[in-house]
Amino acid sequence: MSWLARVVEAWQDDDVAVAAVEGEIDSSNVGEIAERVRAMVTNRSMALVVDLAETTYIDSAGINLLFTLGAELKDRQQRMLLVVAPGSGIARMLSITGLDAEVPTHPTREAALAAAG
Amino acid sequence: MTRSPSPAELAPIIAAVPTDESVLAALQRVTDSALAFMSEDDLLAELLARISEILGTDTAAILLLDESGELLRARAAKGIEEEVEQRVTIPVGKGFAGRIVAQRRAIVIDDIDKADIYNPILRQKGIRSMLGVPLVSEGRVLGVLHVGTLTPRRFTDEDRDLLQRAGDRAALAIDHAQLYFAERAARQQLEALQQVTDAALAYLSQEELLNELLDRISAILRSDTAAILMLEEGGRLLRARAAKGIEEEVEQRVAIPIGKGFAGRIAAESRAIVIEDVDHADIANPILREKGIRSMLGVPLLIEGRVLGVLHVGTLTPRHFTEEDRDLLQHAADRAALAIEHAQLSEQRRLAEALQRRLLPRRIAGIPGVEVATRYMPASDSLGGDWYDAFALGPGRIVLAVGDVVGHGLGAAAIMAQLRTALRAYAIDGHPPGEVVERVNRLMWQLGPTAMTTLAYLVVDPMGESIDLVTAGHPPPLVIGPDGEAGYLPLTGGVALGVTPTARYTAVPHALRLGSTVMLYTDGLVESRVQPIDTGLERLRGLASGSFDPEALCDAVTADLVPERPADDIAMIVARLPAVPERLTGTWPADKDVLGDVRMLLRRWLRARGASEEEAYDILVASQEACANAVEHAYGPGVRSFDLDARYEAGLVTVTVRDHGHWRPPRGTNRGRGLPMMEALMERVDVAHTDKGTVVVLERHLTRKAA
Numbered sequence: 001m002s003w004l005a006r007v008v009e010a011w012q013d014d015d016v017a018v019a020a021v022e023g024e025i026d027s028s029n030v031g032e033i034a035e036r037v038r039a040m041v042t043n044r045s046m047a048l049v050v051d052l053a054e055t056t057y058i059d060s061a062g063i064n065l066l067f068t069l070g071a072e073l074k075d076r077q078q079r080m081l082l083v084v085a086p087g088s089g090i091a092r093m094l095s096i097t098g099l100d101a102e103v104p105t106h107p108t109r110e111a112a113l114a115a116a117g
Numbered sequence: 118m119t120r121s122p123s124p125a126e127l128a129p130i131i132a133a134v135p136t137d138e139s140v141l142a143a144l145q146r147v148t149d150s151a152l153a154f155m156s157e158d159d160l161l162a163e164l165l166a167r168i169s170e171i172l173g174t175d176t177a178a179i180l181l182l183d184e185s186g187e188l189l190r191a192r193a194a195k196g197i198e199e200e201v202e203q204r205v206t207i208p209v210g211k212g213f214a215g216r217i218v219a220q221r222r223a224i225v226i227d228d229i230d231k232a233d234i235y236n237p238i239l240r241q242k243g244i245r246s247m248l249g250v251p252l253v254s255e256g257r258v259l260g261v262l263h264v265g266t267l268t269p270r271r272f273t274d275e276d277r278d279l280l281q282r283a284g285d286r287a288a289l290a291i292d293h294a295q296l297y298f299a300e301r302a303a304r305q306q307l308e309a310l311q312q313v314t315d316a317a318l319a320y321l322s323q324e325e326l327l328n329e330l331l332d333r334i335s336a337i338l339r340s341d342t343a344a345i346l347m348l349e350e351g352g353r354l355l356r357a358r359a360a361k362g363i364e365e366e367v368e369q370r371v372a373i374p375i376g377k378g379f380a381g382r383i384a385a386e387s388r389a390i391v392i393e394d395v396d397h398a399d400i401a402n403p404i405l406r407e408k409g410i411r412s413m414l415g416v417p418l419l420i421e422g423r424v425l426g427v428l429h430v431g432t433l434t435p436r437h438f439t440e441e442d443r444d445l446l447q448h449a450a451d452r453a454a455l456a457i458e459h460a461q462l463s464e465q466r467r468l469a470e471a472l473q474r475r476l477l478p479r480r481i482a483g484i485p486g487v488e489v490a491t492r493y494m495p496a497s498d499s500l501g502g503d504w505y506d507a508f509a510l511g512p513g514r515i516v517l518a519v520g521d522v523v524g525h526g527l528g529a530a531a532i533m534a535q536l537r538t539a540l541r542a543y544a545i546d547g548h549p550p551g552e553v554v555e556r557v558n559r560l561m562w563q564l565g566p567t568a569m570t571t572l573a574y575l576v577v578d579p580m581g582e583s584i585d586l587v588t589a590g591h592p593p594p595l596v597i598g599p600d601g602e603a604g605y606l607p608l609t610g611g612v613a614l615g616v617t618p619t620a621r622y623t624a625v626p627h628a629l630r631l632g633s634t635v636m637l638y639t640d641g642l643v644e645s646r647v648q649p650i651d652t653g654l655e656r657l658r659g660l661a662s663g664s665f666d667p668e669a670l671c672d673a674v675t676a677d678l679v680p681e682r683p684a685d686d687i688a689m690i691v692a693r694l695p696a697v698p699e700r701l702t703g704t705w706p707a708d709k710d711v712l713g714d715v716r717m718l719l720r721r722w723l724r725a726r727g728a729s730e731e732e733a734y735d736i737l738v739a740s741q742e743a744c745a746n747a748v749e750h751a752y753g754p755g756v757r758s759f760d761l762d763a764r765y766e767a768g769l770v771t772v773t774v775r776d777h778g779h780w781r782p783p784r785g786t787n788r789g790r791g792l793p794m795m796e797a798l799m800e801r802v803d804v805a806h807t808d809k810g811t812v813v814v815l816e817r818h819l820t821r822k823a824a
Binding site for chain 2: 096
């Protein structure tokens with residue numbers, strides 16, 4: 001993984017995967033991030049929480065990934081939830097692109113996990 | 118040895134005692150200067166030819182006493198060449214020649230049939246009458262000169278006196294010639310010995326060196342075999358390292374315990390040993406017997422009394438090794454030992470230097486917004502343990518580290534390698550600076566008591582305009598502010614790494630404003646035997662004041678503070694956060710991997726223009742989308758580039774991204790969000806496709822004035 005970002009993995013009760021992306025997501029590292037996050041989701045997973053609270057930058061490549069992931073999970077009757085700090089640049093990107101209308105977003109990880117459970 | 122006169126120089130002596138005119142003329146003709154260049158054999162033959170001509174005889178012969186003084190050996194003959202060919206020897210006292218020597222007087226035989234003749238060849242050749250005289254030089258009998266006729270002849274007293282005079286002169290010539298040639302042989306041996314180690318050897322690898330030494334040594338001693346065994350580390354075994362004539366020794370990696378057998382005893386007793394008869398000797402190595410070696414001579418390879426190994430030579434025929442042979446081999450071994458020691462040291466040094474060079478990063482993988490320069494200068498005659506490293510850490514930060522590993526050579530270089538790897542691993546793993554150093558410290562402690570290093574560890578954050586510093590037994594970093602004023606950062610108080618496993622290290626943050634420079638260095642730069650560290654620190658501070666370019670600073674410091682032959686090695690690393698330009702322009706390769714770098718520069722530029730966090734973020738995303746389009750859509754595979762130009766005028770930020778290709782339409786679902794995002798984030802987005810490429814112009818006003 002390039003030094004731009006790293007994915008910190010966590011699970012809750014085996015059926016909710018939490019992928020926290022720390023750093024910056026752009027077209028140079030979006031492929032690696034996609035691979036890491038997809039690998040966390042198994043058939044038994046009920047939901048995937050993508051935690052963007054520590055994400056400092058996201059461009060259209062990253063937004064595209066989130067749209068795609070959301071659609072993939074939906075096809076498998078799995079849910080995706082996002083954690084985004086309100087008022088952050090990330091939140092603005094989600095709003096501009098309409099991603100926040102497609103995927104439920106929560107201000108904290110706890111809130112997202114509560115909603116996932 | 119003083120030089121003795123050559124035969125040519127003896128010519129006047131011989132000529133000075135004439136008997137009659139014809140003899141004088143004949144002798145003068147014989148002893149001309151041409152004689153000087155003759156070997157002993159040629160000289161004797163020439164003398165015989167002259168003598169038998171003077172006396173009108175059919176045969177002439179010279180027999181010389183051997184080393185023992187008990188045997189006469191035919192050395193030269195005329196008319197009876199068989200004497201020499203058959204290597205005739207005659208005991209002193211026996212027969213014609215033997216009696217001449219024993220009685221030291223001339224003997225005349227008128228009729229050979231009636232005489233006591235030891236040598237059958239004389240009769241076989243049909244010699245009838247003989248006259249012989251002793252060859253005496255300076256009272257010492259060298260041998261016999263005799264002449265003979267195939268017809269009966271009564272040699273007169275006059276003949277006898279003439280032969281004796283000729284014999285005396287011949288003896289003198291022979292004696293001097295022997296001395297001359299002995300001296301020449303000795304000189305050649307000396308020259309050969311000097312060749313054992315000449316300048317050419319300096320360029321050989323150790324293996325080539327050993328083989329070359331053996332070739333030369335066995336040539337000098339005329340031995341059939343030669344071998345070098347070196348003492349193994351630990352000092353209990355000798356291992357065959359090079360061999361000539363007994364190559365199996367090396368191939369089979371023969372090892373001889375110290376004290377055992379021939380070589381083992383030479384090493385244990387540190388003295389030469391001669392084995393006259395291998396069959397009846399204590400030999401540890403069966404290869405020597407199997408190869409049919411009969412006699413051996415071995416000497417220790419010594420450096421300042423310390424045994425380095427053993428050098429031995431052997432012959433396939435029995436040989437009596439003389440004291441001279443032993444001295445010669447020991448001389449050769451002494452020279453060989455020096456050459457081997459030198460080769461070993463320089464090989465080890467070469468290896469350690471190569472290792473150290475590889476450990477020091479050749480090119481610093483830079484990060485945008487930080488200019489880095491590094492220097493490493495080895496000590497003039499020893500290998501130091503200084504090292505440095507610099508690497509990017511996460512988005513937009515760079516680690517600079519400098520240290521001095523205790524010790525020298527390969528051991529220190531190995532410690533350095535582990536240290537550097539561990540430091541990088543812990544840092545990239547995301548540990549905070551103090552913890553990185555603590556972890557490395559614990560690792561160093563585990564590596565053993567010799568693993569110690571000083572360290573200055575610095576994390577530079579150009580965006581935050583700050584640094585985190587940890588020092589461990591290391592001199593203080595120097596900071597040069599944007600105004601050119603230089604000063605030292607306070608030490609953070611840690612002890613050197615590897616001293617105690619429980620040492621705590623704390624990172625201390627410092628501001629590093631744009632336009633500032635920070636310098637790490639090792640103590641060799643500021644401290645020496647002739648300069649206390651305070652003086653060195655003050656000189657460095659003075660030199661660095663007003664310096665803004667890292668490379669120039671390194672050059673200036675090197676020129677002024679580094680002696681021509683530094684006693685200690687020196688490492689330095691300088692990093693500068695350049696001031697943000699008014700207008701940001703640049704050309705980058707069309708590669709996704711540069712997007713992060715461009716973002717970093719643009720972010721700093723926007724902040725310097727006074728953009729709010731939100732404005733900066735929006736402009737950044739829009740600009741990056743334009744750059745990403747240039748990278749992703751403008752070109753097929755190959756090396757291409759794009760230009761970025763950001764300027765700020767009257768509250769308006771204008772970012773222009775220009776590529777030189779043709780945008781392909783977006784492919785796949787969930788693509789093509791770039792342009793809508795740009796339009797959402799900026800006040801104006803203008804995309805112009807032309808034959809020469811695509812130009813994207815982005816505009817947005819800032820709500821507050823530049824700071």
